[in-house]
Amino acid sequence: MRNNIIIVNEAKCIGCELCIKDCPGNCLCLENGKAHADKTGCIECGHCYAICPQGAIRMANYECKDEAVVSMTEISSVTLLEAMRSRRTMRRFTEQPVEQEKIDMILEAGRYSPTGANAQNVSYTILGSRQKEAEEICVGIFRKATALPGKIASVAERFRITDDFFFKGAPLVILVTSRSSVNAGLASSYMEIMAESLGLGVLYSGFFVLCTRLSRKLRKTIRLPKGHKVVTCMVIGYPAVKYQRIVPRKPARAKTL
Numbered sequence: 001m002r003n004n005i006i007i008v009n010e011a012k013c014i015g016c017e018l019c020i021k022d023c024p025g026n027c028l029c030l031e032n033g034k035a036h037a038d039k040t041g042c043i044e045c046g047h048c049y050a051i052c053p054q055g056a057i058r059m060a061n062y063e064c065k066d067e068a069v070v071s072m073t074e075i076s077s078v079t080l081l082e083a084m085r086s087r088r089t090m091r092r093f094t095e096q097p098v099e100q101e102k103i104d105m106i107l108e109a110g111r112y113s114p115t116g117a118n119a120q121n122v123s124y125t126i127l128g129s130r131q132k133e134a135e136e137i138c139v140g141i142f143r144k145a146t147a148l149p150g151k152i153a154s155v156a157e158r159f160r161i162t163d164d165f166f167f168k169g170a171p172l173v174i175l176v177t178s179r180s181s182v183n184a185g186l187a188s189s190y191m192e193i194m195a196e197s198l199g200l201g202v203l204y205s206g207f208f209v210l211c212t213r214l215s216r217k218l219r220k221t222i223r224l225p226k227g228h229k230v231v232t233c234m235v236i237g238y239p240a241v242k243y244q245r246i247v248p249r250k251p252a253r254a255k256t257l
């Protein structure tokens with residue numbers, strides 16, 4: 001059980017109970033007309049900090065910057081939906097490097113994605129100086145396709161495994177790793193949308209992820225955090241092609257019970 005990191009400034013607290021009602025862990029109560037934090041049970045989600053009209057709450061171990069919130073409603077939903085429908089996997093990239101500010105924004109989008117119980121247990125590895133070496137290992141694995149399990153062999157045989165088969169000459173590869181596939185998958189989705197909004201294209205390289213399962217050498221090369229698995233491999237760069245229309249899709253399998 002984590003220790004409670006919530007600090008209530010009693011001089012500022014007006015006892016409105018908003019924090020108490022919003023706490024998902026029932027970790028706050030009213031004592032002598034002031035909010036009071038229990039010793040344990042806090043998942044550090046920050047809802048109490050976010051909701052307090054008086055700015056009376058601080059979170060120990062976190063930098064609390066009092067940043068104003070921006071509502072998603074400030075983004076046109078119609079434009080957002082059309083942009084989401086227009087998103088395409090990018091497999092052809094220019095050589096233009098991705099600026100550090102853009103990489104930072106992509107990572108920030110991942111950092112702010114939700115995680116179960118606010119575990120914040122997703123890590124990001126930029127392959128950087130090891131990108132070429134990692135791709136070479138994967139190319140080696142796929143070129144020995146016949147030695148691989150059935151489905152992989154048939155995939156590898158269908159494609160010509162060029163030297164840039166996995167990363168398509170893209171300048172940036174970010175591995176999203178975690179113990180939790182759901183948390184890392186959600187983070188990846190946030191990151192992809194951010195990358196697209198910055199004019200970048202993204203390819204999820206499932207083939208690369210597969211190789212991380214098959215090769216210890218590759219896992220060593222990418223310095224996989226302990227206990228983590230590579231959930232997604234995000235290949236990112238400036239698009240070398242432009243799509244002209246939104247593709248058709250099967251109807252959503254949605255039902256109301």
Ligand SMILES: Cc1cc2nc3c(=O)[nH]c(=O)nc-3n(C[C@H](O)[C@H](O)[C@H](O)COP(=O)(O)O)c2cc1C
Nearest residue numbers: 087088089090091203204205206207208209232247
């Ligand atoms: C988890 C995942 C893994 C993928 N792996 C690969 C891959 O290794 N190589 C590739 O060319 N495309 C890969 N893709 C892209 C899919 O083929 C693509 O999303 C799908 O064909 C639909 O096209 P769209 O993304 O342009 O809508 C992957 C997509 C996802 C979500």
